[in-house]
Amino acid sequence: xxxxxxxxxxGLGTVVLGGCSxxxxxTQEAASPLSATDGKLFLPxxxxxxxxxxxxxxxxxxxxxxxRRADVEGAARAELHDYMEYDxxxxxxIGMVTIEPGDTVKFExxxxxxxxxxxxxxxxxxxxxxxxxxxAGGDTMSFDVDVLPADAER
Numbered sequence: 538x539x540x541x542x543x544x545x546x547x548g549l550g551t552v553v554l555g556g557c558s559x560x561x562x563x564t565q566e567a568a569s570p571l572s573a574t575d576g577k578l579f580l581p582x583x584x585x586x587x588x589x590x591x592x593x594x595x596x597x598x599x600x601x602x603x604x605r606r607a608d609v610e611g612a613a614r615a616e617l618h619d620y621m622e623y624d625x626x627x628x629x630x631i632g633m634v635t636i637e638p639g640d641t642v643k644f645e646x647x648x649x650x651x652x653x654x655x656x657x658x659x660x661x662x663x664x665x666x667x668x669x670x671x672x673a674g675g676d677t678m679s680f681d682v683d684v685l686p687a688d689a690e691r
Contacts, residue, residue, distance in 0.1 A: 569676070570596060571594055571598075571604075572595045573594050573678070575592055575593050576590070576592040578653065578683070579591070580684065580687050588612070589646070589653075590668060591646065594634075594642050594643075594644065595636075596639060602673075604635075605633045606670070608668070609653040609667075612654055613654055614654050614655065617634055619649045631649075660684050663683075664684045666681070
């Protein structure tokens with residue numbers, strides 16, 4: 538009688554384990570609702586100063602998207618910045634950039650941009666690095682930017 542139970546258990550185990558050997562359905566990473574173009578990182582003119590990163594960011598979705606953080610490969614830290622008007626025009630860190638559906642926000646000189654601090658010496662002109670943006674809710678998107686010398690045309 539024990540041999541019958543053993544045979545049944547062995548048979549069921551084979552069926553169950555056989556199901557585990559099937560390849561899982563492939564998962565496709567969801568496309569980002571944002572797209573970035575024209576990415577450029579301008580190295581600082583004075584070593585030790587931060588770099589400036591510019592790009593165009595388009596919201597291809599039907600809802601507003603808030604970008605709350607930027608990270609730059611090869612920089613110890615990065616911040617979203619904008620020029621603000623007080624008594625004089627000042628540049629400062631901003632907490633978030635909201636992009637309305639269908640809109641494009643330009644990160645450009647004299648306006649919104651990303652400041653990249655404590656740069657790696659590996660960041661050289663004519664190379665490429667990556668920027669990762671984190672949106673409210675935690676989703677991220679990454680894109681490449683060209684690394685340019687400080688005196689390159691902006």
